[in-house]
Amino acid sequence: MKPIQVGLLGIGTVGSGVWNVLQRNQQEIQRRAGRGIAIAMVADLDTERARAVVGDSARVVKDAREVIANPEIDIVVELIGGYGIARQLVMEAIAAGKHVVTANKALLAVHGTEIFAAAHQRGVMVAFEAAVAGGIPIIKALREGLTANRIEWIAGIINGTTNFILSEMRAKGLDFDAALKDAQRLGYAEADPTFDIEGVDAAHKATIMSAIAFGIPVQFDKAYVEGITRLGAQDIRYAEQLGYRIKLLGITKRVAKGIELRVHPSLVPAKRLIANVEGAMNAVVVQGDAVGTTLHYGKGAGSEPTASAVIADLVDITRLHTSDAAHRVPHLAFQPDQMSDLAVLPMSEVVTSYYLRLRVADQAGVLAQLTGLLAEGGVSVDAMLQREAGEGEKQTDLIILTHSVREGTMDGVLARMQQLPTVLAPIVRIRKEELA
Numbered sequence: 001m002k003p004i005q006v007g008l009l010g011i012g013t014v015g016s017g018v019w020n021v022l023q024r025n026q027q028e029i030q031r032r033a034g035r036g037i038a039i040a041m042v043a044d045l046d047t048e049r050a051r052a053v054v055g056d057s058a059r060v061v062k063d064a065r066e067v068i069a070n071p072e073i074d075i076v077v078e079l080i081g082g083y084g085i086a087r088q089l090v091m092e093a094i095a096a097g098k099h100v101v102t103a104n105k106a107l108l109a110v111h112g113t114e115i116f117a118a119a120h121q122r123g124v125m126v127a128f129e130a131a132v133a134g135g136i137p138i139i140k141a142l143r144e145g146l147t148a149n150r151i152e153w154i155a156g157i158i159n160g161t162t163n164f165i166l167s168e169m170r171a172k173g174l175d176f177d178a179a180l181k182d183a184q185r186l187g188y189a190e191a192d193p194t195f196d197i198e199g200v201d202a203a204h205k206a207t208i209m210s211a212i213a214f215g216i217p218v219q220f221d222k223a224y225v226e227g228i229t230r231l232g233a234q235d236i237r238y239a240e241q242l243g244y245r246i247k248l249l250g251i252t253k254r255v256a257k258g259i260e261l262r263v264h265p266s267l268v269p270a271k272r273l274i275a276n277v278e279g280a281m282n283a284v285v286v287q288g289d290a291v292g293t294t295l296h297y298g299k300g301a302g303s304e305p306t307a308s309a310v311i312a313d314l315v316d317i318t319r320l321h322t323s324d325a326a327h328r329v330p331h332l333a334f335q336p337d338q339m340s341d342l343a344v345l346p347m348s349e350v351v352t353s354y355y356l357r358l359r360v361a362d363q364a365g366v367l368a369q370l371t372g373l374l375a376e377g378g379v380s381v382d383a384m385l386q387r388e389a390g391e392g393e394k395q396t397d398l399i400i401l402t403h404s405v406r407e408g409t410m411d412g413v414l415a416r417m418q419q420l421p422t423v424l425a426p427i428v429r430i431r432k433e434e435l436a
Ligand SMILES: NC(=O)c1ccc[n+]([C@@H]2O[C@H](COP(=O)([O-])OP(=O)(O)OC[C@H]3O[C@@H](n4cnc5c(N)ncnc54)[C@H](O)[C@@H]3O)[C@@H](O)[C@H]2O)c1
Pocket: 009, 010, 011, 012, 013, 014, 015, 043, 044, 045, 046, 062, 063, 064, 078, 079, 080, 081, 082, 085, 103, 104, 105, 130, 131, 134, 300, 301, 302, 303, 306
């Protein structure tokens, strides 16, 4: 049988990885897929660089629409990125009856509803394993391997750049700016790392996981997003003294009132496996009612790790494309007519515990005032740490760990604490997740 015909849109970091791995493992992949997989056409604005990768083995064009218009092409792989031209090309490929593979989490988190509906209507598959945690087969795990479970929550380190920065801050005592410079020097962070450090990239990925886990539409606009740019090196140190590490987590959780969907720095007990995921590595913890806790660990980015996921999608499509569309794995794990309208909750409704750092005057009665306000708000204290004031110092750091409380309640208590004349600087609040 003729190999299934693939057209690649964009052959940068991920695209060249896809080309190279497919060439190298061609025979083994064919034995698994039951049919050859051939990249017949490649479109990239930089045709010279594209030719340097593929040589004479595929047709190289500048205009991605030439690939989409080619009736010979069965699968279009979108590896351009962003929500602009990539969105148009994906929609056009679907309209042309092509199956689509994409690594573009930004696109799916924001426009997924429109894209999946169009694909469903046209009877084509849109596969996106590479979009969440790169090479880790987490989409496959959530959609198929864990399909027996009522998923309770997912918490993941799903951005390698920020995990690298946090690891550097902890190991070397660097502040955020210095650690970011290291990440850029070593090629982990992009020239414009905004989406990574502000938590947006992790929120895109968490949004996609929340949809698959709970059968809700992708709703990036409802996600709470907080990055690591304001994290102080001293908080990493204090957290460590209390037995915690600080990680940027993407969290989605089913609670009585709806779904939590949030990305923010979190204290995690140092003894948890996920707290020990260092450098640019990714890890996702999934809690299912039947299986219990599972941990999925590996490389979330990079040319060949990401290509590993893109090619797995190509194999899936090669195996399934002749099957009746109703018997394929649904895009978001649940049948499209069985989606839930559970609400994504505002952050004020989220219940979690907190690490608070207060810069306070070192004088009698301060602690009593603060614990008084906490008690009034119904916030229960779990642990406290007071840094010894140096000789002659008139102020000190006070660290408070709380038990669980509604975020809206905590906001009120913090506002009242902040007004005390003995609280000398903005209070730092970091959420704490026990993950058990
Ligand atoms: N790099 C990673 O490790 C990684 C990991 C997971 C997901 N992703 C996602 O994969 C996608 C690709 O990322 P990348 O790192 O390979 O990016 P890249 O910048 O290295 O490659 C993008 C390629 O697309 C080409 N391109 C841009 N506009 C085009 C157009 N209109 N027509 C044709 N080609 C065009 C560029 O010339 C470039 O070669 C993104 O959505 C990214 O978020 C990347």
